[in-house]
Amino acid sequence: MKPAPFEYHAPTSLEAALELKAQHGDDGKPLAGGQSLIPAMNFRVAQPSVLIDLNHVPELRHISKPNGAVHIGSMTLQSTAEHDALVAEHTPLLHEAIPNIAHPQIRNRGTVGGSLAHADPASELPVVALALGAKFRAQSAKAERWIEAKDFFAGLFATTLQPDELLTEIAFPTKTPNTGYCFTEVARRHGDYAMAGLAAVIELGANQTISAAKLVYLNVGDGPVDAVSATANLIGKTPDAAAFKEAGRIASQEDMSPYGNVHATPEYQRHLSAVLTERALAKASERAKAAK
Amino acid sequence: MSQTFPISVTVNGKAIEKSVEPRLLLADFIRHEVGLTGTHVGCEHGVCGACTILFDGKPVRSCIMLAVQANGHVITTVEGLATSEDNMHPIQNAFWEAHGLQCGFCTPGILMTLVPFLEENKDPSEAEVREAISGNLCRCTGYQHIVDATLLAAKKLNEVTE
Ligand SMILES: Cc1cc2nc3c(=O)[nH]c(=O)nc-3n(C[C@H](O)[C@H](O)[C@H](O)COP(=O)(O)OP(=O)(O)OC[C@H]3O[C@@H](n4cnc5c(N)ncnc54)[C@H](O)[C@@H]3O)c2cc1C
Ligand code: FES
Ligand code: FES
Numbered sequence: 078m079k080p081a082p083f084e085y086h087a088p089t090s091l092e093a094a095l096e097l098k099a100q101h102g103d104d105g106k107p108l109a110g111g112q113s114l115i116p117a118m119n120f121r122v123a124q125p126s127v128l129i130d131l132n133h134v135p136e137l138r139h140i141s142k143p144n145g146a147v148h149i150g151s152m153t154l155q156s157t158a159e160h161d162a163l164v165a166e167h168t169p170l171l172h173e174a175i176p177n178i179a180h181p182q183i184r185n186r187g188t189v190g191g192s193l194a195h196a197d198p199a200s201e202l203p204v205v206a207l208a209l210g211a212k213f214r215a216q217s218a219k220a221e222r223w224i225e226a227k228d229f230f231a232g233l234f235a236t237t238l239q240p241d242e243l244l245t246e247i248a249f250p251t252k253t254p255n256t257g258y259c260f261t262e263v264a265r266r267h268g269d270y271a272m273a274g275l276a277a278v279i280e281l282g283a284n285q286t287i288s289a290a291k292l293v294y295l296n297v298g299d300g301p302v303d304a305v306s307a308t309a310n311l312i313g314k315t316p317d318a319a320a321f322k323e324a325g326r327i328a329s330q331e332d333m334s335p336y337g338n339v340h341a342t343p344e345y346q347r348h349l350s351a352v353l354t355e356r357a358l359a360k361a362s363e364r365a366k367a368a369k
Numbered sequence: 370m371s372q373t374f375p376i377s378v379t380v381n382g383k384a385i386e387k388s389v390e391p392r393l394l395l396a397d398f399i400r401h402e403v404g405l406t407g408t409h410v411g412c413e414h415g416v417c418g419a420c421t422i423l424f425d426g427k428p429v430r431s432c433i434m435l436a437v438q439a440n441g442h443v444i445t446t447v448e449g450l451a452t453s454e455d456n457m458h459p460i461q462n463a464f465w466e467a468h469g470l471q472c473g474f475c476t477p478g479i480l481m482t483l484v485p486f487l488e489e490n491k492d493p494s495e496a497e498v499r500e501a502i503s504g505n506l507c508r509c510t511g512y513q514h515i516v517d518a519t520l521l522a523a524k525k526l527n528e529v530t531e
Contacts, residue, residue: 079392079394079413083392084372085372085391085437087437111435111438112430115394115415115433115434116413118392119394119414119433180503181482182421182428182430185429186433267500268504
């Protein structure tokens with residue numbers, strides 16, 4: 078099918094883009110990589126009256142590391158971030174997660190900001206953003222603010238961005254000492270949306286016990302799911318197989334409520350999540366030990 | 370009457386100037402406006418890979434891009450691979466010799482995915498080839514002959530450059 082007619086704007090500066098967003102509000106849909114939006118328009122699930130194409134706004138494509146965080150402009154291609162040296166060195170979790178997003182052909186158009194603004198619970202980047210405590214820069218013609226990851230995602234395909242705001246930049250905190258990271262998922266075919274997956278972060282204290290942990294899951298709820306009970310239970314434990322198994326059990330039974338889909342029942346998603354938790358924690362703690 | 374935009378796009382080395390409605394998909398522009406029907410349209414939502422083209426040298430899905438977005442850019446379609454009818458691209462010869470296609474519907478998208486892949490990976494393993502084509506669906510071959518053809522193409526390309 079083909080998209081319904083719409084009014085098209087291709088602003089060439091951030092100022093002009095924000096002006097258009099202010100003018101059109103919710104009717105003015107930003108077009109980033111179009112890898113989620115245009116399929117939805119082809120199906121006519123989405124019929125925006127105005128498209129604001131952000132591909133000609135140079136201010137939105139950049140990667141830098143000013144202080145303690147890798148800052149990525151919202152229009153940075155997923156494939157650019159995938160091969161970026163700063164991302165690889167300072168945000169290993171993000172680096173490990175990106176190749177799991179779709180296929181190279183999609184990542185050549187899809188953007189980092191587009192994926193986060195789309196807030197698909199099955200997506201990799203929201204999980205990484207929540208696990209690292211990333212911050213989101215939202216700008217309007219009048220003002221700007223930084224939103225914490227935990228306050229950015231607001232349920233299925235929803236964020237707390239206001240009708241006059243654009244997501245312009247995301248700050249991913251850089252890796253910290255004694256900390257290991259791991260992203261892993263299971264998809265039926267590489268590049269498909271995963272049936273289950275998670276980002277794991279583990280910090281080891283002076284006595285080699287777990288001093289901090291984070292487990293965030295994809296596709297098992299209305300957004301990225303932060304397994305708070307499972308992580309609380311890990312604190313103070315020795316990082317061993319028994320602790321990881323228990324974390325997987327708690328996360329999969331208490332912290333998540335998967336819907337299931339055509340490829341996986343909710344029970345299977347819980348099972349996969351539990352097994353992946355054990356693997357991710359084992360890998361992350363190995364990496365934490367090596368990260369001294 | 371809806372708005373139209375003048376665009377100028379380089380397709381297989383030729384400058385094309387047209388006026389397009391913004392809702393025109395790039396795949397439909399290539400097929401219906403430029404008349405190059407080698408680019409196939411299967412699913413129109415980015416899943417099957419049949420519409421893959423090179424956009425500024427990189428493989429992308431032309432069914433989930435707008436033609437207006439190609440303004441000022443360089444596109445290569447499957448028709449741009451052979452230099453003449455008797456001088457096919459090495460990858461095309463390899464697909465012919467190793468039976469890399471049956472009905473041929475997926476073939477243009479597979480070739481446009483693999484050409485840049487083989488430029489970056491001179492000596493790919495079978496597993497790497499399978500991952501490279503993971504975003505392209507084929508309902509005929511069972512993929513084995515596509516993988517064989519790709520490995521043969523890598524060999525041929527290395528001979529050409531040696
Ligand atoms: C076959 C296929 C497989 C895929 N598999 C995966 C996968 O496994 N994992 C995954 O995570 N994704 C997957 N995707 C989706 C892909 O990653 C998209 O690129 C991504 O979801 C959206 O990014 P985009 O830049 O294409 O945004 P668009 O599609 O252009 O926009 C998405 C939404 O975000 C809004 N938006 C975009 N940018 C901004 C901004 N700066 N400010 C405010 N709002 C904005 C748009 O208005 C729209 O509502 C897949 C897509 C396809 C076609
Ligand atoms: S037609 Fe474009 S991916 Fe299927
Ligand atoms: S050869 Fe028929 S779909 Fe691939």
